[in-house]
Amino acid sequence: xxxxxxxxxxxxxxxxxxxxxxxxxxxxxxxxxxxxxxxxxxxxxxxxxxxxxxxxxxxxxxxxxxxxxxxxxxxxxxxxxxxxxxxxxxxxxxxxxxxxxxxxxxxxxxxxxxxxxxxxxxxxxxxxxxxxxxxxxxxxxxxxxxxxxxxxxxxxxxxxxxxxxxxxxxxxxxxxxxxxxxxxxxxxxxxxxxxxxxxxxxxxxxxxxxxxxxxxxxxxxxxxxxxxxxxxxxxxxxxxxxxxxxxxxxxxxxxxxxxxxxxxxxxxxxxxxxxxxxxxxxxxxxxxxxxxxxxxxxxxxxxxxxxxxxxxxxxxxxxxxxxxxxxxxxxxxxxxxxxxxxxxxxxxxxxxxxxxxxxxxxxxxxxxxxxxxxxxxxxxxxxxxxxxxxxxxxxxxxxxxxxxxxxxxxxxxxxxxxxxxxxxxxxxxxxx
Numbered sequence: 005x006x007x008x009x010x011x012x013x014x015x016x017x018x019x020x021x022x023x024x025x026x027x028x029x030x031x032x033x034x035x036x037x038x039x040x041x042x043x044x045x046x047x048x049x050x051x052x053x054x055x056x057x058x059x060x061x062x063x064x065x066x067x068x069x070x071x072x073x074x075x076x077x078x079x080x081x082x083x084x085x086x087x088x089x090x091x092x093x094x095x096x097x098x099x100x101x102x103x104x105x106x107x108x109x110x111x112x113x114x115x116x117x118x119x120x121x122x123x124x125x126x127x128x129x130x131x132x133x134x135x136x137x138x139x140x141x142x143x144x145x146x147x148x149x150x151x152x153x154x155x156x157x158x159x160x161x162x163x164x165x166x167x168x169x170x171x172x173x174x175x176x177x178x179x180x181x182x183x184x185x186x187x188x189x190x191x192x193x194x195x196x197x198x199x200x201x202x203x204x205x206x207x208x209x210x211x212x213x214x215x216x217x218x219x220x221x222x223x224x225x226x227x228x229x230x231x232x233x234x235x236x237x238x239x240x241x242x243x244x245x246x247x248x249x250x251x252x253x254x255x256x257x258x259x260x261x262x263x264x265x266x267x268x269x270x271x272x273x274x275x276x277x278x279x280x281x282x283x284x285x286x287x288x289x290x291x292x293x294x295x296x297x298x299x300x301x302x303x304x305x306x307x308x309x310x311x312x313x314x315x316x317x318x319x320x321x322x323x324x325x326x327x328x329x330x331x332x333x334x335x336x337x338x339x340x341x342x343x344x345x346x347x348x349x350x351x352x353x354x355x356x357x358x359x360x361x362x363x364x365x366x367x368x369x370x371x372x373x374x375x376x377x378x379x380x381x382x383x384x385x386x387x388x389x390x391x392x393x394x395x396x397x398x399x400x401x402x403x404x405x406x407x408x409x410x411x412x413x414x415x416x417x418x419x420x421x422x423x424x425x426x427x428x429x430x431x432x433x434x435x436x
Contacts, residue, residue, distance in 0.1 A: 014122035043111070044112065045111070046114075047091045059089070059299060060090060060267070072118075092308075096108065097300060102139060102301070107140055112133070113131070124280065125280045130312060141305035153275060156311075164278065165275045165286065168256055168276060170259055170260075170262070172229065172270060178229070180232045181227065181232040184232070189222075228259050245257070267294065273288065280318060280319070286312055286319070292307070331361045331363035332362070333362040336365050337365075338389065341394070346387075365377050384425065387402075400412045
């Protein structure tokens with residue numbers, strides 16, 4: 005008995021009709037990003053492992069436990085990308101994009117890979133849309149990026165999201181804070197769980213992000229980074245918050261928000277929902293001014309974010325009506341003799357009615373079976389070309405949904421009748 009072939013655990017197919025919801029989300033997001041001046045960049049799924057070890061930080065959970073890393077036939081260490089920012093910075097430097105546009109706005113979309121325990125909203129192959137802005141050091145671009153995410157939610161019709169913001173300061177401030185945090189948690193090491201003990205030696209800031217309820221009281225008593233910030237970092241963050249308030253964007257300052265990647269500094273933020281259980285973050289990002297230099301470029305300020313497509317789709321699915329995927333026009337050829345004319349008619353209708361979905365029933369069969377297949381498409385009208393129609397140059401229009409009489413029409417009258425049946429305008433192709 006042959007073994008059943010199935011998708012790998014945590015790596016899921018997106019089949020119709022759900023794929024239509026994905027397409028609509030991606031199209032709307034692309035439209036908003038273009039309005040803010042962002043250009044798309046397409047990045048490889050596989051990178052040299054060093055791209056992520058250098059950028060993400062070798063003390064992070066991602067590098068330590070979650071990356072899909074393997075040796076290729078040449079013995080080179082390669083990794084399926086666990087996130088998009090590192091590869092985007094690599095591409096920007098490799099192609100000298102900042103030499104052409106010192107202030108650069110880019111976006112990308114596609115699958116990411118992390119070996120985690122699959123659960124609702126968290127998969128081993130997941131999809132993100134990422135946004136990166138380079139060459140702008142002020143708080144204005146931080147605020148604009150967050151305002152852009154707020155506009156995305158309005159465009160997508162997603163509500164009930166909570167915005168949390170924080171500042172991680174600059175490296176020197178974080179180092180002083182890290183020392184104080186290490187001393188604090190070391191003095192209470194017996195209360196830490198195993199994961200937090202590992203983080204204590206590698207990156208004590210990540211203890212603040214622990215989801216263990218037994219550590220809440222201990223974390224609540226920890227020193228706060230804001231106590232170690234100097235005037236410039238405070239002013240930068242205050243300016244971001246002031247702009248958000250002026251724009252009417254509600255937010256809370258969460259001093260425990262640290263993000264899971266080592267390259268972040270200054271502004272960080274997350275958009276969170278209560279509709280997805282534990283996996284509530286749907287969009288997160290912040291500033292990473294040191295990353296370009298860390299990866300071999302000149303010092304370059306940068307800020308960006310990534311949004312999880314699966315999580316957004318899950319929210320949309322809870323609030324939207326069923327995705328409309330039915331055809332509106334279905335063309336039926338009565339036999340092999342009439343099928344060429346049916347195919348050509350369908351092609352012409354796609355020019356004349358570009359907003360309509362036009363399907364041609366292919367595969368042969370009796371007229372009865374062809375009409376059953378036409379009806380199953382959900383089309384509003386069927387256009388039939390049988391032997392009589394082909395001989396006379398006519399088409400039979402048969403309503404499949406709603407009211408109306410079947411009628412045989414000459415080709416010149418067909419478009420007007422279709423426009424009335426579909427309540428759709430005919431495209432002006434005279435100048436084409």
